[in-house]
Amino acid sequence: MVVNLSHQNSLLSNWVSELRDVDIQTDRMRFRRNLERIGEVAAYEISKHMDFVDREVQTPLGISVCRVLKEQPVLATILRAGLPLHQGLLNYFDKADNAFISAYRKHNRDGSFEISLDYISCPELENRVVIVSDPMLATGSSLVKTIQYMRAEGRPREIHIVAAIACTVGIEYVLRSEPQCRLWCGTIDDELTAKGYIVPGLGDAGDLAYGTKVQM
Numbered sequence: 001m002v003v004n005l006s007h008q009n010s011l012l013s014n015w016v017s018e019l020r021d022v023d024i025q026t027d028r029m030r031f032r033r034n035l036e037r038i039g040e041v042a043a044y045e046i047s048k049h050m051d052f053v054d055r056e057v058q059t060p061l062g063i064s065v066c067r068v069l070k071e072q073p074v075l076a077t078i079l080r081a082g083l084p085l086h087q088g089l090l091n092y093f094d095k096a097d098n099a100f101i102s103a104y105r106k107h108n109r110d111g112s113f114e115i116s117l118d119y120i121s122c123p124e125l126e127n128r129v130v131i132v133s134d135p136m137l138a139t140g141s142s143l144v145k146t147i148q149y150m151r152a153e154g155r156p157r158e159i160h161i162v163a164a165i166a167c168t169v170g171i172e173y174v175l176r177s178e179p180q181c182r183l184w185c186g187t188i189d190d191e192l193t194a195k196g197y198i199v200p201g202l203g204d205a206g207d208l209a210y211g212t213k214v215q216m
Contacts, residue, residue, distance in 0.1 A: 006187040016187050020202045032084040032209050039088020042162040042184045072096045073129040078103045081206035085133040097123040103142045125154030135205040137163035139196045140170035144177045167198045
C-alpha cells in the first residue's frame with residue numbers, strides 16, 4: 001500500500017511547499033519543524049491501521065471504557081536526516097521504543113555511490129510493528145538495506161515507511177524488495193537524476209536540517 005498524503009487538501013501541502021522553497025528552507029529551525037509536522041500527520045494516519053483494545057479508566061466520577069493502542073510500535077530512523085521526521089512520529093507515539101541506523105551514500109570519484117551502513121541500535125523487533133522514517137525516498141537503496149539489516153536483528157510483523165518526499169522509482173524498488181511494506185509519503189515526485197536525486201525534490205534534507213557535511 002502506498003499513501004500519498006498530499007492527495008487530499010490539508011495543511012501538510014503547505015509544509016511540503018515550505019520544505020521545497022529555496023528561500024524558506026534556509027531557516028533550519030522551520031525546515032526541521034516542517035519535517036516534524038509531517039511525521040505527526042503520518043503517525044496519526046498510521047494509527048488508524050493499528051490494533052486497539054478496550055481499557056477501563058478510572059475518572060474522578062466513575063469508570064470510562066476507552067480505546068487504546070494494543071501495543072507500542074518501534075520507531076526507526078536513518079541518521080542524520082531522519083531525526084526531525086522521527087521526532088514528529090515520537091511526539092504522537094510517545095511511549096514507543098526507538099531504533100537508530102547509520103546509513104548513508106558513500107560517493108565515488110566517478111559520481112557513483114554505494115550505501116554504507118555502519119551502525120544499528122534497536123530494541124527487540126521480533127513480531128513488532130516497525131515504522132521507519134527517512135525524509136527522502138529517492139532510489140530506495142538505503143531503505144531496503146536498512147530493513148534487511150533490521151531483519152537480521154528480528155522479524156517485524158509489520159513495516160511502515162514514512163517519507164516526506166518520495167520518488168516513484170524508489171517506491172517501486174522498495175516494493176519489489178519488501179512487498180509487504182506500507183509507504184506513507186508527504187508527496188511523490190516522478191523524476192530521479194542519474195546521480196540519484198529527486199526532481200523537483202528539495203535538495204539534501206540532512207544538510208538543510210543540520211548544516212553542510214564534509215563528505216568522507
